[in-house]
Amino acid sequence: MTEEILKLEHVSKKFHDLTVLEDLNLSVKRGEVIVVVGTSGCGKSTLLRCINGLEKLQAGRIIFEGENIDYDKNLSRLRQKIGMVFQSYELFPHKTVLENITLAPLVVQKRDKKEVVREAKELLKKMGLEQKADSYPRELSGGQKQRAAIARALCMHPDVLLFDEVTAALDPEMVHEVLEVILNLANQGRTMLIVTHEMQFARAVADRILFLEDGRILEEGSPEEFFEHPKTERAKQFLQKFQYEKRKSLVTT
Amino acid sequence: MDLGLEVLFKGRNLIRLLGGLGMALKISLIAVLISIPLGILMGSFMTVKNRVVTLILRFYLEFIRIMPQLVLLFLVFFGTTRAFGLNVSGEAASIFVFALWGTAEMGDLVRGALQGIAAHQYESAYALGMTKAQTYFYIVFPQTVRRLIPLSINLITRMIKTTSLIVMIGVVEVLKVAQQIIEANRTASPNAAFGVYLFVLLMYFAACFPISRLAGYLEKKWR
Known part of the structure; x- marks a missing residue:
């Protein structure tokens, strides 16, 4: 589990004036499962879309299996090695x-x-x-x-799988069956980057949690570290908000 | 009660009426065959991000839609003869007007079908490593055609129905033949109008119903 498969160096992405990702660095090892969490609009989906070349970078580079992902040159070939699953399924x-x-x-x-x-x-x-x-x-x-x-x-x-909020559009009773599949893939040693709002699942599946805020990685660590002892105030607030949402949903149902 | 049906079986009346329907179908068919490629072109251009192009096409579409077809027919048939000294046959004028109309409607259908394909469909094809050409060939184009075929079949039935207007510029189609038969039998069977027009109605129905059913079937199948 030491070989580096994917590397992001100083990646920046802007939509017009809005900065979505700012000077982001990340190294992913083969077989690693990384879960990206954060409030909506923090840039986590954009991060995945950049890795798959669905968005052009303003600065920085993404290196996949030792090759620089080039929007015009090798994108189609590299994309074959980077599987992506979307929130809205998008079957044909x-x-x-x-x-x-x-x-x-x-x-x-x-x-x-x-x-x-x-x-x-x-x-x-x-x-x-x-x-x-x-x-x-x-x-x-x-x-x-x-x-x-x-x-x-x-x-x-694919050598890497990207999951972009794949359960966000599902009815609650269907979330489980999909997450079960992803957990199985993790147990097979697949390299995965997962964006999700399912915190319990994140904790169960992740080797490493990334907490994104305003396009930067604010906190990074093992699930235990992140969920038990969040270092930053923002991460605490984020996790608390989630708790509150959970309690509220218990009351209403 | 005399419904005037016996006139239909006199002489070659039935054959003549069917011939009139043939003319109506012929004009619709030719107009549709012209409209489809032009409409695809127009619809594709309507989705480009050029303000001027889309504005011109939008204007063309709205203009054709708002204008009564009959006025367009008169304008082309009578207007051009006088103004430009052109001697256009009624048939040619009809085909021209119907193609003009069909292209506008078809263009709008194509635009809708193209824009109806979600950006995510392109993205999930790209994410699988497909090139732009492969994405269009395997994903976008088949979906567009499937949406388009039922809609364009409906356009054909609308055209067939609207051909009943071309009697006004002297084209011998169903209604013209019907009028001639009724006139010719005015004294022998004064009630012919009912029988003949009833038959005309049934002929239009027989021509349009299967087409409309086909469209409904395809729509369901390709939903």
């Missing part, structure tokens, strides 16, 4: 679940169709979706869609 509605998974391996990686289909079916089985291979995304529940989207990302054999 005109394709079946199986086709959603096999499309990119077939047309981007030009892999053998038989082999890809077999792998896709295996992945679906692991996700408990073997019955849904020929269904269309609209026939699936939110949790099933998200599991299919995870299978789609896995079928590309």
